[in-house]
Amino acid sequence: MTNAPFVVMKAVAKRWNGQLGVEDISLDIDEGSFVALLGPSGCGKSTSLRLLAGLEIPDEGQILIDGRDVTTSAASDRNLSMVFQSYALFPHLSVAENVIFGLKVRRVPRAERAKKMKRALQITGLEGLEHRKPGELSGGQRQRVALARAIVAGQRLCLMDEPLSNLDAKLRNSVRKDIKKLQRDLGITVIYVTHDQTEAMSMADKVVLMKDGRIQQVGTPDDLYNRPANTFVAEFVGAPPMALIQSSVLGGFDASLTLGLRAEHVSIVSKGEGQLSCTVSEAEFLGSETLIGLSHEGTVGLSVLQPGLALLDEGTTVDIAFDAANLHKFNQEGDRMSEV
Incomplete structure (x- = not known):
């Protein structure tokens, strides 16, 4: 008997004023996997992530997380963490304060907050930077603060929306390895939006390639490269x-x-x-x-x-x-x- 998928999207659709956002998105995601939503700008990958996060509510279809129907649930009730492209850090708070902000809001006891923060800073290589403000950090360090904040949340599902697009090429390569190692070490499920096929192909166990609001192919990086489902996949995946x-x-x-x-x-x-x-x-x-x-x-x-x-x-x-x-x-x- 196989375990049920951890995240399920069933025939999900979202439209704005009749304009297509996404259409007929059906997807099963196993717990502990790293899934990349890949595609050109405007393909619907970020909309799909926002629907999973509860930042948008679908017009049709159903979303389940860990067997629970969350289709219309608020983002705060979905037991997930998010890492954004913009880092979303509070500029007036220190690294430590940014990392534990969510824990304070949830009134987690001080001793537990300190313990979780210490581990998160160790994992992300931010020890010694606890008292710095975001403005005193490099782009890579700021992204690591956002990752540390996601780690202390302790959620089994983490959604990432183009988290590396503000970094230069060398830093992207470095932080990419950090994220993959974190995902493996923590055993969490990551759903990762990117337009960069190198990120998707090097990090993900499963790639979901989208175009014009619809899924074109779901498979391993090897599947998409060596067995493209259509000419769009063939031309999109691979360099050249x-x-x-x-x-x-x-x-x-x-x-x-x-x-x-x-x-x-x-x-x-x-x-x-x-x-x-x-x-x-x-x-x-x-x-x-x-x-x-x-x-x-x-x-x-x-x-x-x-x-x-x-x-x-x-x-x-x-x-x-x-x-x-x-x-x-x-x-x-x-x-x-x-x-x-």
């Missing part, structure tokens, strides 16, 4: 994204198909030995490899990765080869064809 090729370009396939191909499955070969002759549109040195963009009528996003420094001049003609087994097949509607 999957190339899309009209089947008529290659021949031997049903003319209605669109074929997908990852850059790592493409090779540059000697003249006359490949399946396609392409023109180099760009070349970008990435350090350990060079990304070479290719153009050919009937293709979008075609590229090849070459090891080391392998720049080619724009306009150069090259032949490419690939194994047909690495082609992904999509029908006229853009949906993945089932593999036989």
